[in-house]
Amino acid sequence: MLGWLPGSILRSIFESGIFLMISIGLTLTLSVIKLPNFAHAEFLTIGAYTSLVISQVLPNNLVVIILASFLTAAILALAVHNTVFKPLINRKSSAYILVLASFAAAQFIRYSVFVAGSLGGVLSAHPLITVTPIVYIAGQALTNIYLATLIVALSSTILLSLFFKYTLIGKCMRAVSSNTTLAQLSGIRIGYIVNVMWILAGGLGGVGGALLSPYVTVTPALGFNLLLEIFAVVIFGGLTSFVGTIIGSLIMGFAENTFMDFLNIYFGVPYTYTQLIPFSLIIIVLLVKPTGFGVSYSANKALRRFFKGN
Amino acid sequence: MGIYIILTLSLNLEYGYGGQPNFGQALFYGMGAFMTAILTSNLLFVFTHHPLANICTITSLVQRESIAASNPVATLLAWAISGLVSVLVGALIGFAASYPALRVREEWYLAMVLLVAAQIFTIIFSYDASLGCGFDGIAGISNPFAWLTSTSIPILNSNYAFPSIYAGVIALFAYLCYTLTERLTNSPFGRQLKAVRDDWLAASTLGKNVNAIRAQVMVIGSAMASLAGWLYVYYIGVANTADYTSTFTFSIWVMMILGGYANNRGAITGALVLTLINELTLVGSTLVQTYIPGFNPNIVNYSKYLLESLLLLILLIYRPKGLLKESRIRTPAYTVFKDGEKNSE
Numbered sequence: 001m002l003g004w005l006p007g008s009i010l011r012s013i014f015e016s017g018i019f020l021m022i023s024i025g026l027t028l029t030l031s032v033i034k035l036p037n038f039a040h041a042e043f044l045t046i047g048a049y050t051s052l053v054i055s056q057v058l059p060n061n062l063v064v065i066i067l068a069s070f071l072t073a074a075i076l077a078l079a080v081h082n083t084v085f086k087p088l089i090n091r092k093s094s095a096y097i098l099v100l101a102s103f104a105a106a107q108f109i110r111y112s113v114f115v116a117g118s119l120g121g122v123l124s125a126h127p128l129i130t131v132t133p134i135v136y137i138a139g140q141a142l143t144n145i146y147l148a149t150l151i152v153a154l155s156s157t158i159l160l161s162l163f164f165k166y167t168l169i170g171k172c173m174r175a176v177s178s179n180t181t182l183a184q185l186s187g188i189r190i191g192y193i194v195n196v197m198w199i200l201a202g203g204l205g206g207v208g209g210a211l212l213s214p215y216v217t218v219t220p221a222l223g224f225n226l227l228l229e230i231f232a233v234v235i236f237g238g239l240t241s242f243v244g245t246i247i248g249s250l251i252m253g254f255a256e257n258t259f260m261d262f263l264n265i266y267f268g269v270p271y272t273y274t275q276l277i278p279f280s281l282i283i284i285v286l287l288v289k290p291t292g293f294g295v296s297y298s299a300n301k302a303l304r305r306f307f308k309g310n
Numbered sequence: 311m312g313i314y315i316i317l318t319l320s321l322n323l324e325y326g327y328g329g330q331p332n333f334g335q336a337l338f339y340g341m342g343a344f345m346t347a348i349l350t351s352n353l354l355f356v357f358t359h360h361p362l363a364n365i366c367t368i369t370s371l372v373q374r375e376s377i378a379a380s381n382p383v384a385t386l387l388a389w390a391i392s393g394l395v396s397v398l399v400g401a402l403i404g405f406a407a408s409y410p411a412l413r414v415r416e417e418w419y420l421a422m423v424l425l426v427a428a429q430i431f432t433i434i435f436s437y438d439a440s441l442g443c444g445f446d447g448i449a450g451i452s453n454p455f456a457w458l459t460s461t462s463i464p465i466l467n468s469n470y471a472f473p474s475i476y477a478g479v480i481a482l483f484a485y486l487c488y489t490l491t492e493r494l495t496n497s498p499f500g501r502q503l504k505a506v507r508d509d510w511l512a513a514s515t516l517g518k519n520v521n522a523i524r525a526q527v528m529v530i531g532s533a534m535a536s537l538a539g540w541l542y543v544y545y546i547g548v549a550n551t552a553d554y555t556s557t558f559t560f561s562i563w564v565m566m567i568l569g570g571y572a573n574n575r576g577a578i579t580g581a582l583v584l585t586l587i588n589e590l591t592l593v594g595s596t597l598v599q600t601y602i603p604g605f606n607p608n609i610v611n612y613s614k615y616l617l618e619s620l621l622l623l624i625l626l627i628y629r630p631k632g633l634l635k636e637s638r639i640r641t642p643a644y645t646v647f648k649d650g651e652k653n654s655e
Contacts, residue, residue: 036422089628099421100567101626103560108618114612202639228429275433276617286419 017153017255021208023233031177031240039106041223043073047209069210077202113220148242190289232278400536
């Protein structure tokens with residue numbers, strides 16, 4: 001009766017992992033420079049295309065592919081920031097202008113990829129990474145990509161939390177995100193921190209794209225199709241909270257897979273309506289609880305104090 | 311191009327003057343279009359006493375086209391009624407869309423909500439066969455003046471007549487919309503809009519009902535966009551969700567910012583420039599095809615989008631006010647005031 005459940009849950013976890021990788025970058029830009037970056041999905045596309053290109057030369061070499069995707073997406077992120085966003089932010093443009101600019105940058109990148117792709121004949125192709133099952137749980141196969149995604153997602157989550165909590169740069173970044181002016185007064189070089197942030201944001205997005213690529217056909221619109229869902233993850237997580245992004249990606253992964261399977265099997269809702277779930281959730285969350293489901297740092301502290309009776 | 315003008319004017323009203331970023335303009339546009347298509351298809355049958363069959367089949371399409379070619383009264387009537395209804399529906403939806411504007415916490419949330427709403431609309435209409443005939447959309451909406459070909463008046467008889475007449479009609483509507491927005495914005499209402507846009511807190515302390523003003527501007531803007539959709543469907547003959555994507559909304563934004571926001575003449579300029587770019591890339595792609603065979607013509611198509619976004623980026627960084635600047639609100643009282651000043655010197 002519930003035979004579809006294990007596969008569905010496994011798929012949800014996989015998608016959550018991918019969404020997590022990609023959305024951390026968006027959360028970072030939102031919290032550190034208050035920029036809703038609509039071009040974020042393009043990092044995903046670039047990562048997927050890097051994996052495509054490199055897999056032609058070095059098929060099945062996951063480590064190299066992941067590293068290369070990180071690098072290319074990070075370089076792209078730095079380029080985009082310094083050409084487009086820095087002048088606008090320095091001019092203190094309103095949020096709408098930033099959104100428009102990021103949209104325009106996204107379109108520019110996307111269609112450049114279209115042009116490059118059609119020139120090279122790779123408008124929709126499949127990277128040469130074979131997906132091989134490694135372990136079997138409850139009759140469902142866990143493939144090598146799956147395990148790689150889990151490892152990368154978990155390790156990057158742990159590494160990032162350590163980074164933010166214990167390293168100097170991480171603490172500076174948290175300072176910039178909480179109060180930019182005071183951070184500047186304390187002597188933190190904002191430009192440097194912002195650049196580091198963009199490297200992280202873009203790079204992680206690229207890795208997410210690379211991990212997604214074996215399962216999908218790589219097209220230039222790959223990122224754009226997922227853009228709103230990435231935003232949904234971040235919105236569920238409350239936009240600036242790291243833990244919230246984790247929660248959001250879990251919600252997203254499960255909503256799109258397990259919940260959709262549930263609707264399909266018990267109510268006959270066709271799979272083409274899958275995208276409606278996150279979209280309607282976005283609207284509901286934005287209207288009803290704009291702070292999302294994340295737990296902010298101060299709320300955490302307040303809870304702890306409450307329970308300790310302090 | 312007239313249609314682009316109307317669309318840009320509507321967005322200008324909503325964002326340039328009212329400060330509401332409507333990233334889902336395509337929704338209203340598409341809604342108007344689809345309403346028109348559905349209504350027309352059914353109305354044509356109703357008026358000619360045909361049975362109301364499924365409008366998605368090809369036989370129905372052929373039937374509709376033949377009706378349009380022969381029966382002037384039915385066609386024009388269907389055109390007019392569907393126009394009225396789609397404008398009304400657009401206004402209603404615009405009213406509904408103004409609710410998020412009052413509730414969202416950060417500025418760009420409104421943009422997000424509308425963008426998502428437009429996306430939902432696209433999905434529902436492409437997949438639900440009962441609403442929009444699935445992916446292919448609704449076809450067979452002929453030009454409302456197609457019946458002219460069967461009249462015996464020599465000039466009007468040709469195949470060039472009715473498209474140009476319709477183009478004239480579109481131009482007429484564009485002019486009407488322009489006049490309407492000019493009057494709206496060069497008035498105390500326009501002043502209110504700008505006040506709400508610039509500092510809604512101050513405006514509300516001065517006694518202006520911010521929510522009502524925002525709702526009003528959304529309603530008018532959406533009604534105008536639906537009007538554009540209605541005109542467009544009759545021009546193209548098909549209602550297909552692929553025309554009303556978020557990429558198209560972005561194009562409308564480019565037009566508006568290019569020409570200068572909060573400036574109606576700027577909106578027209580923006581629409582002009584973008585139409586030029588579209589036409590140029592079309593011409594370019596056919597040229598390229600003839601001279602360099604084997605060269606993928608789609609590349610020139612992509613260049614249209616590349617140009618659009620590049621233009622917007624350059625504009626935003628170097629000249630955010632657009633080509634034409636925001637102008638003062640020229641109410642009749644103000645004009646008299648200015649003349650008085652000049653006369654007294």
